[in-house]
């Protein structure tokens with residue numbers, strides 16, 4: 001069977017603003033010369049750090065740009081902002097923006113309003129997608145959507161929640177996470193349907209919030225993501241000594257476990273977050289690209305300043321590595337994991353249990369759950385860090401795909417405070433141990449059901465040989 005073009009290794013370039021002083025078409029040559037084989041195209045439509053296609057404004061230039069990219073063998077995936085309201089539409093905030101439970105507008109990047117997928121904003125996005133279908137593009141990327149904070153409480157969401165569930169929307173609602181994820185799901189299905197109606201062979205994907213389970217549902221999200229692309233390579237966000245250097249590889253491993261038959265891409269900011277004009281050092285750049293590719297992901301390399309940043313030590317290191325990857329594609333294409341140890345990523349725990357939120361341009365902070373002593377994401381990255389520093393190769397598995405066939409590949413499976421495990425996962429882990437497998441688990445693992453409801457005892461009490469007696473709180 002012929003593989004689609006985007007199922008082969010991708011080296012995607014992006015320029016997330018426009019400081020090119022009118023030399024827009026020159027950017028094609030810069031990417032092609034640097035070894036990239038695709039662009040996620042943003043800069044000809046840039047309005048500050050956001051971009052939404054408007055045919056009357058952008059079509060003329062885009063037609064020229066796309067023709068030149070075609071000549072240079074560069075695939076083009078059009079970028080479409082789907083998380084903030086751009087400055088020229090800031091006046092629409094009353095109708096389009098997300099609000100918290102007190103009615104205050106959420107702010108992204110401390111600057112912009114966040115658009116709501118249930119508001120009238122959605123209609124203008126669908127119209128833009130219809131018009132993008134007239135362009136000679138190879139795909140469409142939606143940067144978003146996101147659901148901020150504990151959820152959106154705008155008038156449209158309040159009305160929809162009341163209609164769906166027959167009760168008023170509140171922060172205490174047990175169905176809030178389900179509603180948020182369902183809203184994103186419904187929006188994405190329609191966006192996907194519209195694009196594919198015009199471009200059946202085009203690639204379509206979103207900025208996938210892999211470690212922010214409250215904004216999507218798995219495996220439903222695989223229905224409308226031809227590629228699983230996530231911001232695993234947006235690095236630092238704080239002092240360098242506190243950064244997790246394995247963030248790209250952990251994200252790549254979890255992506256592979258969540259979507260084994262699907263192309264994966266790690267999005268890497270060329271710059272140290274949050275300083276858009278400060279490019280990573282050569283070593284930081286090489287580590288991020290190499291650890292993504294070594295874990296079977298393609299790479300997206302995004303500049304948040306001008307293309308002059310390609311002529312910095314970090315930019316030159318990126319281009320050198322891209323050209324090397326281009327020369328040796330056959331070596332790292334279609335690889336298979338060969339580790340004998342796996343760390344479980346629990347989507348149910350990520351959604352329902354107390355956890356840090358991995359810093360990104362969209363998310364951050366901590367979600368508090370009363371009475372939960374653990375911190376899921378810290379535990380996950382802590383175990384991954386210990387394994388990486390011990391030079392023990394490892395894969396990820398997920399609680400949604402904990403089948404005997406998957407678990408049976410490993411000698412040892414680590415459950416990093418996988419507090420919320422559904423019955424099927426518990427049963428599969430029990431069988432795995434019965435068949436000779438080894439488990440390492442921490443803290444509240446299996447003490448809650450997949451829904452987040454407490455169990456009377458650990459679901460794996462018989463396997464652990466321990467029972468839950470209560471918490472020591474003093």
Ligand SMILES: [Zn+2]
Nearest residue numbers: 116152154157
């Ligand atoms: Zn809303």
